[in-house]
Amino acid sequence: MSRLREARLLGLLAVCGFVSLGLAACQDARAAEPGFSGGRAFADLKRLVAFGPRPSGSPALAKSRQEIVRQLQQAGVPVEDDNFVAATPLGSVPMTNLIAKLPGARPQVVIVAGHYETKRFDDFPFVGANDGGSSAAFLLELARVLARRKNELTFWLVFFDGEEAFEQFTATDGLYGSRHLVARLTANGELSRVEAMILVDMIGDAKLNICRDYNSTPWLTDLVFRSARRLGYGRYFSDEQRAYEDDHMPFVNAGVSAVDLLDFDYGPNNSYWHTPQDTVDKCSPTSFTIVGRVVLATLEELEKTARLK
Ligand SMILES: [Zn+2]
Numbered sequence: 222m223s224r225l226r227e228a229r230l231l232g233l234l235a236v237c238g239f240v241s242l243g244l245a246a247c248q249d250a251r252a253a254e255p256g257f258s259g260g261r262a263f264a265d266l267k268r269l270v271a272f273g274p275r276p277s278g279s280p281a282l283a284k285s286r287q288e289i290v291r292q293l294q295q296a297g298v299p300v301e302d303d304n305f306v307a308a309t310p311l312g313s314v315p316m317t318n319l320i321a322k323l324p325g326a327r328p329q330v331v332i333v334a335g336h337y338e339t340k341r342f343d344d345f346p347f348v349g350a351n352d353g354g355s356s357a358a359f360l361l362e363l364a365r366v367l368a369r370r371k372n373e374l375t376f377w378l379v380f381f382d383g384e385e386a387f388e389q390f391t392a393t394d395g396l397y398g399s400r401h402l403v404a405r406l407t408a409n410g411e412l413s414r415v416e417a418m419i420l421v422d423m424i425g426d427a428k429l430n431i432c433r434d435y436n437s438t439p440w441l442t443d444l445v446f447r448s449a450r451r452l453g454y455g456r457y458f459s460d461e462q463r464a465y466e467d468d469h470m471p472f473v474n475a476g477v478s479a480v481d482l483l484d485f486d487y488g489p490n491n492s493y494w495h496t497p498q499d500t501v502d503k504c505s506p507t508s509f510t511i512v513g514r515v516v517l518a519t520l521e522e523l524e525k526t527a528r529l530k
Contacts, residue, residue, distance in 0.1 A: 257513030336384035355425030
């Protein structure tokens, strides 16, 4: 997470009607499948954090990238490297987004994304368990679940490099991976295939509290929060409004519906954020399970609307 401005504003209500007739059999089959395991995601988190600080361009990030690719290959999920060189305040830095692609019955794409690098700090070792680790671990477990299913929509799980600023977060320092990907998808014409983007960031916090993001697309935010309430997880998804500038913004600015699921209440007064306190013991498998189930329920709602088109 890079920066936030608080804006306590009322959310817009979006009315989305969904028809569930004829889907009961499919849902029954899915209910019998092994679901999202917060325990497996937590094991991934521990493996990634064990590489130490993982800033962009570092050998430790290259090792965690190899681990992510290894886990995806074990799950049978094809993954592409999206290599680029970022112009940063510290000079040119090679970066790599990883894009796991799960083809569905339809060509329309829903992206679920998070960043996998950690912010560079020279004065202390920052291992970023929650900030950088949790989103990557979450995506690995989501890939395993989606790989076992026949999916209606095509899913791309994107592990962004370069979310964090090298100095101060500005329009040109930070969000390197997401800005690059949106530019590339715009240039090659693929952005029009992307129907929605769900971003996760700092969702491993043992005291889970995800607020509504004013910068996110209202109808998609409503869909996520309604799914959370339906699953009995409403208390973890607060109606308090914040405004986050995160990897969803290049998509929002390009006209793609996107939502940022971010818990920016990490420790007392957010005191674990970007500090040596951001360690695995502050995270919980239960938080991964909750967010995993909510994201999967949201994806299923998006698949229902795709069927109706
Ligand atoms: Zn951060």
